[in-house]
Amino acid sequence: MLDTGSLSERDICTKFITPALQQAGWDIQTQIREEVSFTAGRVIVKGRLHTRGRQRRADYLLSYRPNQPIAVVEAKDGSHSVGDGMQQALAYSDALDVPFVFSSNGDGFLFHDRTGLGAQTETQLSLDEFPSPEELWERYCRWKGLEGPARPVVEQPYYDDGSGRVPRYFQRVAINRTVEAIAKGQDRLLLVMATGTGKTYTAFQIIWRLWKSGQKRRILFLADRNVLIDQAKNNDFRPFGRAMTKIGNRTVDKSYEVYLSLYQAVTGNEEEKNIYREFSPDFFDLVVIDECHRGSAAEDSAWRAILDYFSSATHIGLTATPKETKEVSNIDYFGDPIYTYSLKQGIQDGFLAPYKVIRVDLDKDLQGWRPSKGQADKHGNVIEDRVYNQKDFDRKLVLDQRTEAVAQRVTEYLESNDPYQKTIIFCEDIDHAERMRQALVNLNPKRVAENRKYVMRITGDEQEGKAELDNFINPEARYPVIATTSKLMTTGVDAQTCKVIVLDRRINSMTEFKQIIGRGTRINDDFNKHWFTILDFKKATELFADPNFDGDPVQIYEPSGEEPIVPTDEQPSEAEEGAELEEVPAEGGDVAEEPGEYGIEGEPDWSTDDSTGPWGGSDGDAGDDDEPRRYVVGDVPVSVLAERVQYLDGDGQLITESLRDYTRKQVRAQYASLDDFLKQWEGADRKQAIIDELAEQGLFWDDLIREVGDTLGEEPDPFDVICHIVYDQPPLSRRQRAENVRKQDYFQQYSEPAREVLDGLLEKYADTGIEPIEDRKVLTMDPLSRLGTPTELIQSFGGKAGYDQAVRELEGALYDQQA
Template identity: 55%
Template sequence: MSKKELSECDICDLYITPAIKAAGWDQFKQIRREVTLTPGPVIVRGELSARNKKKKKFADYILSWVPGTMIAVVEAKDNTHTVSHGMQQALGYAEILGLPSAFSSNGDAFASHNKTPQDSEDIETEFPLENFPTPDELWRRYKKFRDIKDEETDLILQPYYTDGSGKEPRYYQVEAINRTIEAVAKGQKRILLVMATGTGKTYTTFQIIWRLWKAKAAKRILFLVDRNILADQTLVNDFKPFGSIMTKIKNRKIDPSYEIHLGLYQALTGPYEEDKIFKSVTPDFFDLIIIDECHRGSAADDSAWREILDYFKNSIQIGLTATPKETEYVSNLTYFGEPVYTYSLKQGIQDGFLAPYKVVKINIDKDVDGWIPPDGMTDDLGQEIEKRIYNQADMDRILVLNQRTKLVAQRVMQLLNATDPFSKTIIFCEDIDHAERMRKAIVNVAGRLAIDNPRYVMRITGDSVEGKAELDNFIDPESKFPVIATTSELMTTGVDAKTCRLIVLDKTINSMTTFKQIIGRGTRIDEDFNKYYFTIMDFKKATEHFKDPDFDGEPVVIYNPDPGDDPEPPDPPTDEEDDDETDEGPEDSGTKKIVISGVPVKIKNERIEYLGDDGKLITESYKDFTEKQVKQEFASLDDFLKKWNDADKKQVIIDLLEDHGVLLENLAELVGKDYGDFDLICHVAFDQPPLTRKERANNVKKRDYFTKYGEQARAVLNGLLEMYADKGVQSIEDAKVLKLKPFSDIGTPLEIIKNIFGGKLNYEKAIQELENELFKKEETA
């Protein structure tokens, strides 16, 4: 066999791997083959979803100096390609991994891209297989690229925690961890990490702490949070390996016998001096403080968090946030500095680590048209109503139309009943009063579901002991109830509800920070529970925030640190600044509301939008999406027909389309389950009239093309034809089908292939001819 005929895998085994090993690389500790970096984004249209595996990032080789410290990437191609054909792909991987060295090879030689060339060197070169760089050479290049000094390497090379399960950080978590460790090694004391909700900030934090603690760069560590549930989740989940050296600060005491402390900032400080228990230890007690959700107040000069941070001012302080906060009065960039690493929601969705969303935008007539009460009209308490235009901004803040609340509940349950009435759902309301009224409305609309299951819907708000007690059950994928949570502020952040499939926005949201946090409640993918996307149902035009460049853009520092420059002091915090509540916080404005029961309301219009490839919302059906993806792969109907007929097995074409996110079972749901894969593709992508599988099988029988075969061969082919009519083309391409009836009555698979058809090649040729008859071009014209 010539080199040109070898597969890519053969080229790796016979040429590339031996060349890398010959340069001194350890096959077991330094060379990793076939490394999946990202799984590929999830595509959602209608109620259907699939991964676009074409956009999966998959490196042929990752080279490491030591395990956990990647320093180079190599992309392999078969020998029908040029040496540098895979370079652009390799550079893409090197870019996201932060590596200076990328290589490509077809087995003849190596192409190299060096981001740190000497003055006399070219950036890109080619060299023979035997000249691949040594580990020492690429490690020197990596240190130069990342500006790592020799004295910093011990800390930077401190190993990750591993438990033997094979779990390891994702590529962006590795980058976040390494960038943080490198900053600490350089003496940086204020560090900011920006990672979208659902990307594993706590696990990333654990690995940072583990490496710094193991390297003795930090001996006493404080992980500072502002929700009890965050501390409790962390204690038993990601931080569990710390075991007996870890404690949660309670009983108003910091116990110096522990090294890792999880602290609720409300438990560490308060308005009175006796509340400030953080002062019970010396200012140099903690070497490292990690501030979770640091957008939520720690950045403000006069916040309780800042008081703690200022007291331990000599410690290393790392802020974690999904939403960098910038207002005129609050800035975490000004305090922590520019982020050492950012991983955005958009990137997480494009990589396939985060769930995409579809948006159902619903306009209610009284919201968008406004409502003016008739002269002399009174509310439910008999009080006369001020005559003016009431619109969306007033709904459930000033004006309560009970029919509107009922309508929202009906539309929510309509969607759930049409999909899965047990899909975990969060309904965000204006305040506690609204959340309670929404809970009652859902109970009434849910009917038997709520009667049979008293916890089907719960109000989970800061004042509800019963509701907060159910929070753990709501976020537990194994716990069926509660299904629906009505809330105001309490669940905007820190609630790790992996299986949340529906977020309902019946709340005015002016703050981009709050909007991002709310959207983050649905962005986790949970493959164990088949949760790959979520739906946002928007009644208050909150999703207009998606159009704002700031939604996934870079934060801009607009903080004014000099109060002398401000002619007036800032107003109390509003929804725009910091409307996130703590566990004990109130969620009601106290405004007296006008409540009216008899005013009819109706849905004026609806629009469903999906996340496009560019991260923007689009209106597109699964049919439109399929047509676009098929035409990316096949230029015309004739091109498709040629490749379909030339394929030895049609499964190759089906797999190719699946890589694009086109699942033919999804198309069958739209067009009809009696149609085969061929007709589904031709109909949806090329507008051809479809034939059912049974119609195609009958057309073959009418042609009587079986006459050239013997009696037993005709019986086998007739059986295969019936199998196609029932189950589709894949069922006849696998020889294992011959183990089933009616074929088993004729003989064993080996007897059928060898004795009846005269061998494997003749049998495969007969299957190919059968398929050609099934898919004759004139049948689709």
């Protein structure tokens, strides 16, 4: 028998594992997938550039049916024992949701059965004892309780258009769990998936499999935005073809099988206008509710009445932000989430964009402001004598210079980075959004002269601005660049290239906060959108510290015990919607976004006058009690008192300590002493590998290099950053290190052509760092490319081995002073 001890992992797979799987009956074309990378690799920001962390990769993923994996196999080379890959494979099985786990070194298999149906949890198997697809599938179905009529439902294939698009691993888990639960008779289900993770595509695949298997024949897909319905109909749901229709608000054609509808298109304020009642209560087998945290979450809402009417159908709720308050609960209605894929997990996997937070504290926000005795505002109203603070600003009191200070800081940030990166500024209300627009226009005359739409107020009360929403979210359209808004853009806005989110409003709702942050989380490779920045002026990002921000939802609902009340008006009650956006059916069956009782912006309807405040009337006008609705003060200076940058660490948590303290902690956890670090550095074949590994663990090299470089006057090497910040050693710049090598007469041992190459490498190191000189491609770049071809330059060292040895010795000389 062939000795496996000296074989590589790839040899083990080719010579032993794959043949064993095929011998057991696994089809190499349809059931066996090798080297399956199921994550994209966390985005690691490097200044204005980015790189990707390591992808998670399973050596083998085994599926009984396509996109229905049931087993994972981890391979190790011949120097490992048969079970050395088991813990790694078990971690993969957690993510991939598969119960059968194998590890192998080519001598046999260690089999871990998570179903509990085997004689024991872990079993040693010889190469010819690997279980067949049918054996594992039968055990899987017994474990899941999928017997009788449930079996063909879960065996129904996914939709495949031949384009190569397949569900991502987390979408597949959500789809399979949902289909399996419905096949077994569960009729209320909740899926929680972060914004930007493809809820609509996931819903389509669920519906497709249930529809094609005959489990569900008539389906209703409900959403609360026209754009969501149209996007679904024209994109993900297109394969339903002529079986699908969009419901208007006048007539109903019952010959279709898949119906897409706005809540507002099937409800009305009079009984005869409730179009959904033209269907019999048992007409639909399945109702899918998109963004179910909104209107349908409240038991006394008009929208919930639709779900109650079709109560015999299976209901699936989809949301990124389940609503759980004492008054409203998704869990009370749908049950605990059958699957949750969080923002944190999406960032770690590399499917969602990471972010940094710039917390800006204004002096008047922190210190408060009190008027002098008898002081009047710009409109002549005597200001009530008390201390006004952040809670009051832009609600009960407007400081004009505060608005200008925020606009100034936003402008400075954009100009120092990229003045054309899409930016959303969330303001307290429509009036605040308009004042912010004006301030930004005045601070950006050059940009506005290029295009008057550089800054636009996009709110529900104003058609000119609202008409630009599509252009703002269109990656191909440069303008508008900056959108000031209040509520309109908190949800349902697929702003793929939004790179800056500005928070200048107080946010007390975790649901709303998550939705706002979700505007920046999408990644768009084509337009270089891989991360985003949050500029926070109102301490809203303190909600990141709340365990509920990225944890599993917890039900705290307190049912009233009363019969549900069905409102007779078209608009949601304030308790129902938390004053969120509502779309109102317009004449002719189309849905127009118009302010209603609580306005399209979600505030009381004061859209008849742009300057109207949230207490009615103009800002400086008096009401019936002769009290002004809002004071406006123009001569109070406001300035930035403090500013702090916070980053996401390697575990997806926002760093609360200083960057230096965080760096010390992270590095010392791996290298307890300077000697430990130097030993690892000196022994590394590639120094860049250590730098990249620390970056994956959450070190922010660009900011650290900038901080130490400000002291040196030149950029330091990452090596010096660590030695200085973590181990209190005096740092050197890269150029100082390069000059020290030149002073040593180090080059004398080489020929003249080789000395020129080494001098060029030193110059490249001084300019850009260690990474390029560890890659032979550097020989194709200036100044080295002027010395000859790569082959000629390598030959001056006697060949590749001699060149590589010279580079290693050069690195040793570079870091010798510190060592």
